[in-house]
Structures are given as C-alpha cells and as structure tokens.
Amino acid sequence: MLSDQELLRYSRQILLSQVDIDGQLRLKQAKALIVGLGGLGSPVALYLAAAGVGELHLADFDTVDLTNLQRQVIHDNASVGMSKVDSALQRLRAINPEVKLVAHRHALDQDSLAATVAAVDLVLDCSDNFGTREAVNAACMAGGRPLVSGAAIRLEGQLTVFDPRRDYSPCYHCLYGHGSEAELTCSEAGVLGPLVGLVGSLQALEALKLLAGFGEPLVGRLLLIDALGTRLRELRVKRDPACPVCGSLHE
Ligand SMILES: [Zn+2]
Secondary structure (H helix, E strand, C coil): CCCHHHHHHCHHHHCCCCCHHHHHHHHHHCEEEEECCCCCHHHHHHHHHHHCCCEEEEECCCECCHHHCCCCCCCCHHHCCCEHHHHHHHHHHHHCCCCEEEEECCCCCHHHHHHHHHCCCEEEECCCCHHHHHHHHHHHHHHCCCEEEEEEEECEEEEEEECCCCCCCCCHHHHHCCCCCCCCCHHHHCECHHHHHHHHHHHHHHHHHHHHCCCCCCECEEEEEECCCCEEEEEECCCCCCCCCCHHHHC
C-alpha cells in the first residue's frame, strides 16, 4: 500500500502508464546496492532515493576529499573529511525519509559481498577500479542479480547492463576481462562533472526500469558517450561462451 504522502511525493512518475501504482509499489519493495559513492554513485543514490526505491545499500570505504566536490554532487563542503557513506546518508535522509538506508563503510570481502548481493534485487557498479568491478561482477553472476555498470574517464563514458537471468547477456569479464588497456583513474586522467553525472543518471534510469519492470534494458548493448562531440553510439556485445565467470551459468 502507498500512503497519501507517498502518492503525492511520487505523483509525477505514477502518472506514467509504464510506472503507475503497481510500478511504484515494486520500487517500494525493491532493494539495491550502490558500490561507490563518487561521481557515478552520487546521481545514482540521489535519483534512486528520490524515486522511492525501498532499501538502498551504500558501500564505500573512502572519505570525502576537496578534489571530489567538482563532480561528486551528493557531498558538500561541510562533509570534507567525513566518510562518504555518512555524508551520503545525511543527504539522502534529507531528500526522502521513506527510504531505508543500509551503510557499508568498510571494504566488502568476497563473503560479505556475496551476502550483500544476495540481500538485494539489483546492483549498481559505480566504482573506479578494475579489481572492484571484477569482484562485483563475479558476485552478481554467481548470485543471479542484474548489474548496471557505468564508467567515465576524461571525456568518454560507457554504460551497459549485465543480467545473468537473460541467456544472451555477457558479463563484465566477457567484455573487459582480458585487460586491453592499462587502468586509468580520474585522479590521473581527469574527468568532467556533467559527464559522470550523465552516466550516473543513465544508470539510475536503467535501475528504475529493471526494478519497476518496464521498458527495454541496456542488456547486450554497450552505450558509448563521446562528450567532446556530444555523440552517443551503441555497440552490440556478446557473451563469451568460454568466460570463466559466466560461461557455466548458461550450460
Ligand atoms: Zn562472462
């Protein structure tokens, strides 16, 4: 059931025939894990909390630094030095007290990651390094949970959804497991705030579609964003049948 306050709060999205009251109820019952509360995780957490996703798990072991504020819009000047999870909790509670927030302030090891993934319906990878991305992907594939994956560096962004429930879906390792390129981080290569904001907003959009159950998710498709020319391109991506992470899921 939705209260009068909830019907009012979410009225603009309930108006959409694709969402309606049933979709809003599905969002209220949904649980999502957000890995990383930086440039991507900021818009993801803000939009999912505002949209009324019932339970959000927030994972980050870092603290807010002055160099984060140019793009990590969930944090502010007063939260410099604070844990990113606590800073985000404050802001999200202020936006929507209806949402249950679960804090994960320490790095998740393999067991705690598996347990947390099992406790949610969907995972958003908003991290910034290969090791975390591989670990989150492996946990999602083993746990049968869809993974909304986004990345941005310099003036380029990427977005896709890995869904082990769908036969044709590749996983992160199918696409990136061969280590084609040396790992770059924003601290070395630079990035623009609105670009990570765009990728994070699209991740939130994909998550809402999957959780409320409407639209066509970005599975088997890789969206490439060129901020310099303001161009979006889409590539078909395929599952690697020999992938050591997801290959055995589909036998
Ligand atoms: Zn794979």
